[in-house]
Amino acid sequence: MDITQLKGLLDRTYGFDISKKTRAREYVYARRVFSKVGRDFGYTFEDIGSIIDCDHSTIIHHIKSFETIHAIDKEVYGKVVKILKSSDMLNPYKNLNESIDVSVYLDRISELEGMVMEKDFTVEQDDMCKLIEIASSWSEDTLSHFIETRVIPFDKMNSNQ
Numbered sequence: 750m751d752i753t754q755l756k757g758l759l760d761r762t763y764g765f766d767i768s769k770k771t772r773a774r775e776y777v778y779a780r781r782v783f784s785k786v787g788r789d790f791g792y793t794f795e796d797i798g799s800i801i802d803c804d805h806s807t808i809i810h811h812i813k814s815f816e817t818i819h820a821i822d823k824e825v826y827g828k829v830v831k832i833l834k835s836s837d838m839l840n841p842y843k844n845l846n847e848s849i850d851v852s853v854y855l856d857r858i859s860e861l862e863g864m865v866m867e868k869d870f871t872v873e874q875d876d877m878c879k880l881i882e883i884a885s886s887w888s889e890d891t892l893s894h895f896i897e898t899r900v901i902p903f904d905k906m907n908s909n910q
Contacts, residue, residue: 752792756800758832759783762825764902768801775909778818782826784811790833819909855896 759767759779767779780801787797787808794805803811815826862881884892 752787752796752800755787755790755829755833756783758829759786759825762829764897764905770802775906778822778909779825781811781815781818782822782829784808785815785826786829786833788812789830821905821908855892 756767759782763775763779765776765779767776767783769776780803783801784797787800788794794808797803798805798808862877884895887895
């Protein structure tokens with residue numbers, strides 16, 4: 750197993766390719782998390798940089814500036830470290846290929862639907878009803894794809910602001 754699988758885990762967790770050449774905050778913070786985790790697990794600055802197309806000095810900067818990232822990114826760091834530490838020593842990356850459990854997001858949508866229906870938010874309630882009406886006609890695969898490619902990244906973007 751190698752560091753590319755670690756990048757794959759973070760790509761899936763964030764919902765985008767963390768090595769994309771952009772200075773958008775969510776991408777920079779994701780690369781900082783990747784750099785910190787990679788270094789914590791013994792990879793060289795060059796190894797880490799080669800995966801996300803950065804030179805070693807950028808990786809050093811990412812690690813030194815790790816504390817400036819948002820709380821949500823620190824939670825991602827904690828979760829990734831926990832996954833890596835909980836796996837066995839012979840295969841420390843065995844959990845990296847697990848797929849995202851979409852049922853968690855479906856449950857959360859149902860929970861939010863119930864909360865909206867209980868409150869008197871006519872504008873928000875109308876919007877939620879429109880969303881539910883549209884999504885209810887979709888197949889489970891389509892809904893899963895929409896959640897993974899649109900809802901999760903949008904939610905992460907909004908929680909970082």
